Amino acid sequence: MNIGLFFGSFNPIHLGHLMIAQAMLDNTEIEQVWFIVSPQNPFKKSKALLHEFDRLEMVELAIGDNFNFRASDLEFHMPRPSYTVDTLTYLSEKFPQHQFKLIIGEDNLKSFPKWKNAEKILELYELYVYPRPNAVASIELKNHPHVKMVDAPMVDISATFIRRAIQEGKSVNYLVPEKVAEHIYARKLYK
Template sequence: MKTGLFFGSFNPLHNGHLQIAQKSLEYHLDKIWFVVSPLNPLKNESGLIPAEDRLIMAKQALEKYPDFEVCDIEFNMPKPSYTINTLEALHSQYPELNFVLIIGSDSLDQFHLWKDFNRILQNYHIIVYPRKPDYTIPKSYQLFNIAVIKSALLPISSTQIREMIRNKQDFSALVPSEVHKYLSIRSI
């Protein structure tokens, strides 16, 4: 069974994430696991919604999607979370599954900074969602098993949503209703 691993802070999860996951299913994936990362080593920790809140929002929002699941494995691993360590842990727990990474083009552009990135490139397929039109895979990665999603994606970012929340603007159209309700009730 081919399982897509969509790693992210999901700070918060938004409709763009759902669209990426839906498009990724077209690459012959049976399931998508949203791997909520409590702490990304390449991102600034300031502005992060508490990890437990991000996990709860993801679970609530994805409950109605049979092909999507939330994976909290990184909550039980040393921080910060390194993708290679998570992949190895998942592979040992689920040896029958074939894992495929789902990452943004901005992450692929920084891939050389990832811990043991060569092992990831050699052992896993990767689906890349473009952050800008006409994205092409950098030459140094073109020999590896990397596919780029070929359709326009919603121009939504978690940063934009957090800014709208700070400015008391309506962001309900950008996030699943469960996320909007959770953020509103919790005053995050």
């Protein structure tokens, strides 16, 4: 099976993430999208990060019973900070029957060469790249045979904007799935 791996802090997961995941299913040979909740992104500060189990729970609420989507806590059990290449290696060894594709935003192509073992990732896996507003991507990477530009909605919803709105007492309806909004309000997250 072709599995798209969508890594992220999902702090919180929002409708943009779900739209991109669905576009991957609709516009590529990807048959399932696994949301890999990252406990700590090596390129991001962890100070504003909710506990990983809260973020995983929100992903589970967001994807509900969609059998094409799965939530994964795999990186919770790996050394930190977690590196994509280590997760890809682990998954390929554990599930040799699957072909894993890496889903990333076009804005990440610029920094991709700085990722741990970026050359190995490009050699062994395909990158499925969704468009991002104002992204300046590497032409060399865009033309790489293992990089596929995917037609997906240009989504500009930011988790930072959502967290700030919550802190300011504003509504996040229509930015996050309804069950996620209810969970955030009930648990008083991001306050």
